[in-house]
Amino acid sequence: MSAPSLFDALQQQPADALLSLIGLYRDDPRAQKLDLGVGVYRDETGATPVLRAVKAAEARLLETQGSKSYLGPEGDIRYAELLQPIVFGRTLAADQLAGVQTPGGTGALRLAADLIAAARPGAKVWLGTPTWPNHAPIMKAAGLTVATYRYYDQATQTVLFDEMMAALSGAAAGDVVLLHGCCHNPAGADLTPDQWRAVAEVVAARGLIPLVDLAYQGLGDGLEQDAAGARLVLDSVPDALLAYSCDKNFGLYRERVGALYAKAATPARTELMRSNILSLARANWSMPPDHGAALVRVILEDAALTADWRAELTVMRTRINQVRQALAAGDSALAFLGRQHGMFSLLPLSAEQVGVLRRDHAVYMAGSGRVNLAGLTLATVPQFIDSLRAVR
Numbered sequence: 001m002s003a004p005s006l007f008d009a010l011q012q013q014p015a016d017a018l019l020s021l022i023g024l025y026r027d028d029p030r031a032q033k034l035d036l037g038v039g040v041y042r043d044e045t046g047a048t049p050v051l052r053a054v055k056a057a058e059a060r061l062l063e064t065q066g067s068k069s070y071l072g073p074e075g076d077i078r079y080a081e082l083l084q085p086i087v088f089g090r091t092l093a094a095d096q097l098a099g100v101q102t103p104g105g106t107g108a109l110r111l112a113a114d115l116i117a118a119a120r121p122g123a124k125v126w127l128g129t130p131t132w133p134n135h136a137p138i139m140k141a142a143g144l145t146v147a148t149y150r151y152y153d154q155a156t157q158t159v160l161f162d163e164m165m166a167a168l169s170g171a172a173a174g175d176v177v178l179l180h181g182c183c184h185n186p187a188g189a190d191l192t193p194d195q196w197r198a199v200a201e202v203v204a205a206r207g208l209i210p211l212v213d214l215a216y217q218g219l220g221d222g223l224e225q226d227a228a229g230a231r232l233v234l235d236s237v238p239d240a241l242l243a244y245s246c247d248k249n250f251g252l253y254r255e256r257v258g259a260l261y262a263k264a265a266t267p268a269r270t271e272l273m274r275s276n277i278l279s280l281a282r283a284n285w286s287m288p289p290d291h292g293a294a295l296v297r298v299i300l301e302d303a304a305l306t307a308d309w310r311a312e313l314t315v316m317r318t319r320i321n322q323v324r325q326a327l328a329a330g331d332s333a334l335a336f337l338g339r340q341h342g343m344f345s346l347l348p349l350s351a352e353q354v355g356v357l358r359r360d361h362a363v364y365m366a367g368s369g370r371v372n373l374a375g376l377t378l379a380t381v382p383q384f385i386d387s388l389r390a391v392r
């Protein structure tokens with residue numbers, strides 16, 4: 001018998017269900033199997049390829065990079081600057097906006113949470129449910145208090161906007177509101193422009209702090225359209241945070257490319273936020289990994305590479321939207337998919353139906369009924385519709 005250890009007190013944690021789905025799918029011998037589980041873009045052949053623009057940037061970086069010496073906790077600052085016109089529609093002055101590179105959108109969210117906790121330990125963060133399953137753990141890990149309201153009704157495929165507005169109208173000044181910028185994960189249901197305006201008004205009127213999570217810009221309606229709601233909210237308040245991810249729209253997933261932007265009303269407050277962000281980043285990861293952000297910088301510094309990236313992003317977005325339209329046209333019960341955005345949607349299925357789809361039809365999806373529509377092609381849409389009809 002070994003001696004008692006500090007670590008005996010740890011509780012076993014559940015395995016990530018979506019990741020275990022990968023193994024089940026891989027081991028399934030059925031040729032017609034469909035993988036609608038893990039949330040990465042797939043092309044017509046089911047691959048998640050490295051983008052042409054990324055390959056070209058990698059070749060250029062290999063040629064030109066002269067040092068791998070340390071950067072600072074802010075990472076590649078030029079990268080964060082070059083992204084600004086894409087995210088905000090313009091470049092803001094350094095005394096209006098602090099921007100730092102982070103390890104993915106996840107790192108940006110964690111850094112935002114740490115900044116909020118440094119300002120007010122235990123501050124309340126409002127999350128609409130359902131949401132990305134990592135949102136609450138990230139906020140709680142920083143010691144924040146999570147409060148929820150119902151955002152989306154899976155059974156009727158409706159955004160519960162009245163419930164959202166009621167929750168925000170009852171929130172206290174200084175509470176944080178986490179908003180999906182576009183391509184809601186998991187629901188696929190975004191706010192309309194009018195709803196964004198109403199949210200911006202209530203956030204401003206009540207002195208709430210928006211934390212926009214923009215992880216799929218360009219995969220919904222287009223780069224500009226997908227940022228419109230976020231820009232509206234950010235422009236309506238003195239202080240705001242935006243957590244960005246380049247991992248999906250540049251296909252850089254495992255390179256972990258993100259950014260945190262903090263907007264403040266005064267130059268002094270911008271500086272205060274920047275200095276706190278940098279010291280928190282230093283305590284978390286010292287400095288972010290360089291490679292992926294350097295690739296995005298190389299692309300955005302070059303007009304031809306930027307144009308090629310935009311073209312590749314358009315191909316991804318168009319493919320996702322074609323699959324959405326084919327599903328909506330193929331089955332009236334799926335008409336809602338044609339009105340939604342991005343790769344994800346929550347189908348009104350029970351966990352049991354999801355199990356039958358896997359067992360009898362080789363359709364793999366999360367137990368919640370979330371599907372990654374990029375796992376389908378126009379050729380497999382009819383098979384998927386038939387499978388859904390069989391379990392209804």
Ligand SMILES: Cc1ncc(COP(=O)(O)O)c(C=O)c1O
Pocket residue numbers: 039103104105106107132180185213215245246247248253256257258
């Ligand atoms: C809504 C949302 N926010 C943030 C992230 C984090 O992205 P990253 O892989 O860049 O950390 C994800 C990833 O799935 C996401 O779905």
